[in-house]
Amino acid sequence: MNPLASQLNETLQRENNHVYDMLSALGKSIYFPKEGILSQSAEAKAKAKKFNATIGIAIENGQPMHLK
Incomplete structure (x- = not known):
């Protein structure tokens, strides 16, 4: 935990x-992280290897991801 x-x-x-x-x-x-969205973004930047959608939009190859 x-x-x-x-x-x-x-x-x-x-x-x-x-x-x-x-x-x-x-x-x-x-x-909830103590520092809120800034803490979440920093943690995701350090740990997310494939996707980082913490800012409200998922990016893939520099473009917003979408369902096909």
Whole structure:
């Protein structure tokens, strides 16, 4: 599990355990990056090898991707 998700879970358990208990496994594992879209874009630039669609548009060969 991502450290940010773990940190959020710990805070939620401490502050409102009833809400934490209602979360599914998926709900306990998801999180928003602390820095928002800028952090997401930087992470995608570093890790995305084939596609980076974090800015709201997927690019392939310098052109917007589309369904055929």
